[in-house]
Amino acid sequence: MDDTIAVALRVNGRTFQGRCEPRTHLADFLRHELGLTGTHVGCEHGVCGACTVLVDGRAVRGCLMLAAQADGAEVRTVEGLAAADGTLHPLQAAFVEAHALQCGFCTPGILMTLVEVLNDTPDADEAEMREALSGNLCRCTGYQNIVKAALTAAKAVSGVRGA
């Protein structure tokens, strides 16, 4: 029962190989096997959204997917957001600017959710943005500044596209 299985996947453009127990979920695999501790683990039953990562371009709960299921997948985590030279992603820049985080525990999950939202609906209004963020819990901020940052980043991203 404790046989480990091989998992090979790409994370933030780099190829990784590791072994884990079948029961290991993706967020634990990223943290413990690959040392990518930017992805946080909160409730482990799919409610808080802290472990959100992109798998093949889609935001998913890292705790509700087995690492074995990500074999062959393209994963993106918060470590992959900033450019190689350290330039922040527009979302990260907007979060800094709007003071959209306090303790920061929920932030990686929120950022990765918003990557998909900004890709799909960069013209989302405030109500749509709040609905899109409903799967990420933050216990510090009251969400005001998170929503503000998300809308600012959306504007920045669509501005770049329009140009």
Add this chain to the structure above:
Amino acid sequence: MKPAPFRYHAPRSVADAVGLLAERPGARLLSGGQSLMPMLNLRYVMPDDVIDLNRIDTLAGIAEEGGRVRIGGMTRQRDLERSPVVARHLPVMREALRWVGHIQTRNRGTIGGSLCHLDPAAELPAIAMLYDAEVSAISVRGERSIAMAEFPAFYMTPALEPDEALTAVTFTPWTGRTAFGFVEFSRRHGDFAVVSAACLLGYGPDGRIDRAALVLGGVGAAPLRLPDAEARLTGSRGTSEDFTEAAAFAERIEAMDDAHAGADYRRHLARVLTGRALAQAVARPAA
């Protein structure tokens, strides 16, 4: 928490999956994982074997065939939400999907998983009940189809044999002039509904309602059709008085009593939300 250890199987074909299921009693099928994974993490379930359906490509997809829409069991909720076929033929499903969890869970969650988990307040089983959908199941013994009305065996338990797997859900869209409504009440967006109400209305050439379907989620052990209310509406002009009287039937049902809401409150919501679903339908008639 972490799941108890299990053996993991990732078959590439339906035949291999049902073969494994027949060999390994007590194995759990893993589809989108948005219910089973929390149950594993919390150790509500501790199966010896988990059979992952995610590597079986043939189980996902949306196809129009002979006036019907066949949706593979592994089709993601997010793909349904974005499907032009769903938008055109099953618009009430599209409306209901907005209420299913969140982006991150809809990206993984599947229609087959929702139906088999069969939470009494879940939206997709209610929509399947609304359309009298047909569920296809397979085992090593063969294939069969099950009418949605017969699919819930009891609370959160589908009428599948232990060696059977759901493969598809087939919907027959309503034709002619139709209208639809879907509303629900939950404490937080994305939560399971305390009560949800869905309706489909079909209109004849004389402008009268010639066909009606009404479903309540969250009140009984499984989604509940309201045949009395449907009969009250059929043949009517769909005036606000017709709707008020039809909605009154929703309050005469037996409702669940649990930590989230009492039975009286659920009955109250059932009437109010049925009325709102009907009002929404006529305020926004579909093609």
